[in-house]
Amino acid sequence: MLLSRTLNSYLMRHRTKINLLVCLSSGNANKSFALVGFSASAPPRVKEDIIDQRKKHLRLLEEIKQHDLPWAIGNCAEAETFAHMDSIGRQLPVAVNDLHGMIAVTLTLDLKDQSPVGPCAQCSELIYKLQSQLSCAIFNLAPVKGDNGEP
Numbered sequence: 001m002l003l004s005r006t007l008n009s010y011l012m013r014h015r016t017k018i019n020l021l022v023c024l025s026s027g028n029a030n031k032s033f034a035l036v037g038f039s040a041s042a043p044p045r046v047k048e049d050i051i052d053q054r055k056k057h058l059r060l061l062e063e064i065k066q067h068d069l070p071w072a073i074g075n076c077a078e079a080e081t082f083a084h085m086d087s088i089g090r091q092l093p094v095a096v097n098d099l100h101g102m103i104a105v106t107l108t109l110d111l112k113d114q115s116p117v118g119p120c121a122q123c124s125e126l127i128y129k130l131q132s133q134l135s136c137a138i139f140n141l142a143p144v145k146g147d148n149g150e151p
Helices: 002-013 044-057 059-063 077-082 085-091 121-134
Strands: 017-025 032-038 102-110 115-117 137-140
Touching: 017 077, 032 077, 032 085, 044 059, 044 077, 059 121, 077 102, 077 121, 085 102, 085 121, 121 137
Parallel strands: 102 137
Antiparallel strands: 017 032, 017 102, 102 115
């Protein structure tokens, strides 16, 4: 409730999502990383810069299809957290520094109603491609959305 009251005016103007990505190394049970990311909700120019930075850190975003969704590829909170997968891999023990043997768990919440939201079609495609490219298991704790981006 406090979060809603504190951010209420902002959240009335911007539908902001927050994503938590937790990665656990199978090579060292005591080695884990957690990242928090937000959807790019900002004035248009700032938003473009945010998305450009995400695309620089996660080139795979250039391969993701639009899926007829009204937001830009890279706008979602998942894009921000997954853009850091390579840096996580560099911090893991040498045996798993290519992300093989790592397990990742992700959950996205809508800050306005504080409820879990599944990945949109863009993020579902991103997760699928990341799993294939990195040989890393990624588990999403929220239901997958339909083609129109809704659960």
